[in-house]
Each structure stands twice: as structure tokens, then as C-alpha cells.
Amino acid sequence: MSLNTDRIRAYGDELYAALRGREAVEPLTDRDPEITIEDAYYVSMRLLERREADGERVIGKKIGVTSKAVQDMLDVRQPDFGYLTDRMLYGNGEALPISEQLVAPRAEGEIAFVLKHDLTGPGVSNAEVLRATDYVMPCFEIVDSRIRDWRIRIQDTVADNASCGLFVLGDSIVDPRDVDLVTAGMVVEKNGEVVSTGAGAAALGSPVNCVAWLANTLGAFGIPLKAGEVILSGSLVPLIPIAPGESMHLSIGGIGTAGCRFV
Numbered sequence: 001m002s003l004n005t006d007r008i009r010a011y012g013d014e015l016y017a018a019l020r021g022r023e024a025v026e027p028l029t030d031r032d033p034e035i036t037i038e039d040a041y042y043v044s045m046r047l048l049e050r051r052e053a054d055g056e057r058v059i060g061k062k063i064g065v066t067s068k069a070v071q072d073m074l075d076v077r078q079p080d081f082g083y084l085t086d087r088m089l090y091g092n093g094e095a096l097p098i099s100e101q102l103v104a105p106r107a108e109g110e111i112a113f114v115l116k117h118d119l120t121g122p123g124v125s126n127a128e129v130l131r132a133t134d135y136v137m138p139c140f141e142i143v144d145s146r147i148r149d150w151r152i153r154i155q156d157t158v159a160d161n162a163s164c165g166l167f168v169l170g171d172s173i174v175d176p177r178d179v180d181l182v183t184a185g186m187v188v189e190k191n192g193e194v195v196s197t198g199a200g201a202a203a204l205g206s207p208v209n210c211v212a213w214l215a216n217t218l219g220a221f222g223i224p225l226k227a228g229e230v231i232l233s234g235s236l237v238p239l240i241p242i243a244p245g246e247s248m249h250l251s252i253g254g255i256g257t258a259g260c261r262f263v
Helices: 005-021 037-053 068-074 126-132 154-159 207-219
Strands: 058-064 080-085 089-091 106-115 133-143 164-169 185-190 193-199 230-235 247-252 256-262
Touching: 005 037, 005 154, 037 080, 037 154, 058 164, 058 207, 080 154, 080 164, 080 207, 106 185, 106 207, 106 247, 126 133, 126 207, 133 230, 133 247, 133 256, 164 230, 164 256, 207 230
Parallel strands: 058 230, 089 164
Antiparallel strands: 058 080, 106 133, 106 230, 133 164, 185 193, 185 247, 247 256
């Protein structure tokens, strides 16, 4: 670590205030060029600590920046992870209050895993991921950056809870062994028009690879993926800017659909 504990706490508190106040902050990497990814994860843990103190409860985890399309868009070259809380979850077809809660939202389509057994890395294999998964679901993640103008390096997005905002789960559930998650195709519509397509292979070759990476990376911090948690496995399509009054819909071959609207 290059930052001391006081600096880590200060950045975590600043990002918490930005989250609650919908106020973007300057990139941490501009102010502390020596900040490491490890420092950034400790900042994110301080941000989570503040959210839990405010009554939020962790219900899952997410992996981000898995597809080449998103890596190219953000100029970030490795995955990251963040925490999902109960206040971030919305049901299929619900209205998401982005004008009240988010700063610069974008939507991405994903496959969500719901676990029936814990996964604790390191050393978690793809076969273990499949055995530990109860079912998969179609999902929208609404990403958001509290870093001004999305001017992020990997340390900035990690510190900012992997740029996570809200997420929407579809109504259908499928056993992951009953569908080819590598070739499963996704079609995303915005306001009734097709805006992107993708497939499971876009996320590190397979969404299963993503969940294994997440379990093994978190294992280094002593954090398991827990039974009952929702795990977002990474976008299969480019990030799509959204605004109040718009709506989105996605379908994933062999898995199902999800939809949401923005207010």
C-alpha cells in the first residue's frame, strides 16, 4: 500500500458523500498518482462500511470491465469487483430513479449467477462455479461513476465500488448446466430499437470464467462469495448511456428477458 489509513478513509468518505449527494469528484489518480489497486480496494471497503452503517446490506458482488468493448471504452485493461446491496436491486420492469440517485448512468446487459454454496478462493475452478450455482438470470446493471466525466483509471473505478449503481433482475431462472453460457446470444433494445448484440464469450471467454476470477480474487482479501448471493458476471455488450424517460429491454438465448425504465 502507498496510502496511509487516514488517506484511505478520507477517500472512502468522499466517495460516500458523492454517492449520497450525486456530486462527482476529481479522479483519485490525479490527486494521488501513486495510489495502487490494493489501496483502491481498501477505499472501496471504507465506502461500503459507510453504506452499511447507513442500513444497507450486502446481497452480492459484481465483476466489471470484463469485455473488450468496455475495456476499450474506458481504457481500462483488467477486471475489477464491487459490492451489491439491497438498495441497489430492482425487479423486472420497474422504474429506476436514476435522476434521484445516479450521476452519469450507463446500462449494460449481463448474466447474473445466484449461488447455493459458498465459493472461497484461491483455486476455484469453473466446475466448482457450476456446482455452486443455483441458477442464472438475465440482468441489467446500471453502472455509474462518481468520478467526474468517467475519467477513470483502474484505481478510480475500483475505489468507486467498480462504478456500480443499480441492477435489475429478470423473472426467469435457468440451471447453468442447461444452457451454453459461452454462445448464449444477447440482444439489447433501447426505446424499442436494437442498440447492441453480444454473447457469453464477450466476458473473459465465458461468464463462468468471470465468476471463478471473482472468487479467486476476493479470496486473496479473505472474502468469500456466499450462498444466496447474486453475482453479476460482467457485460456482454458496450455501455449504453441512458436518461430519464427512456426504457431498455434485453433477451438472452436460452435464459430469458429483462426490462426496465428510467425516471
